[in-house]
Amino acid sequence: xxxxxxxxxxxxxxxxxxxxxxxxxxxxxxxxxxxxxxxxxxxxxxxxxxxxxxxxxxxxxxxxxxxxxxxxxxxxxxxxxxxxxxxxxxxxxxxxxxxxxxxxxxxxxxxxxxxxxxxxxxxxxxxxxxxxxxxx
Ligand SMILES: [Zn+2]
Ligand SMILES: [Zn+2]
Numbered sequence: 001x002x003x004x005x006x007x008x009x010x011x012x013x014x015x016x017x018x019x020x021x022x023x024x025x026x027x028x029x030x031x032x033x034x035x036x037x038x039x040x041x042x043x044x045x046x047x048x049x050x051x052x053x054x055x056x057x058x059x060x061x062x063x064x065x066x067x068x069x070x071x072x073x074x075x076x077x078x079x080x081x082x083x084x085x086x087x088x089x090x091x092x093x094x095x096x097x098x099x100x101x102x103x104x105x106x107x108x109x110x111x112x113x114x115x116x117x118x119x120x121x122x123x124x125x126x127x128x129x130x131x132x133x134x135x136x
Contacts, residue, residue: 006099008080013055013073015082015095021046024097024106028121029113031062035072035081039118042097042108051083051093064088 006015021044032041057073064070068088074081083095097105107124111117 004100004102004105006082006095007101008055008075008078008082008099010075010078010080012077013057013075013080013082014053015099016052016054017046017095018050019046021095021106022092023110024108025110025112026108026123027112028115028117030116031064032113033116036096040121043094044097044105045089045092045094048091048093051095053083057082 001018002020004017006017007013023045025043025045027041027043028039029041033039035041056076058076059071059073061069061071064086066088068086070084070086072081072084080099081096082099083093085093097108109124111123
């Protein structure tokens with residue numbers, strides 16, 4: 001089974017993940033842009049039991065436009081948001097792809113919130129051209 005590690009910038013918050021993600025998405029929403037400081041958020045969803053979390057976390061909760069409450073977990077030292085949970089998808093943990101620091105991580109195959117995509121952000125060639133579902 002494939003084992004991957006994701007960590008915050010200072011590497012004190014560390015996730016060990018067994019197996020493959022059930023969904024890999026890119027999100028163009030303005031909330032993700034503010035959260036990351038980047039113009040796009042890339043994220044992989046895993047079942048909670050695939051993920052082992054080590055280190056201290058701080059949490060921040062917001063309500064998505066869908067009405068689902070989302071809780072973001074970030075390192076209290078360096079501030080990097082490594083993972084989050086969405087009450088609309090109980091039993092799953094979503095991990096920011098960049099925190100794997102692995103250029104070979106599989107590409108997203110779903111894009112959401114394309115209406116707020118920066119026009120110069122290009123999508124991987126096999127990404128569906130329109131959003132399939134909205135999520136935070
Ligand atoms: Zn950190
Ligand atoms: Zn988003």
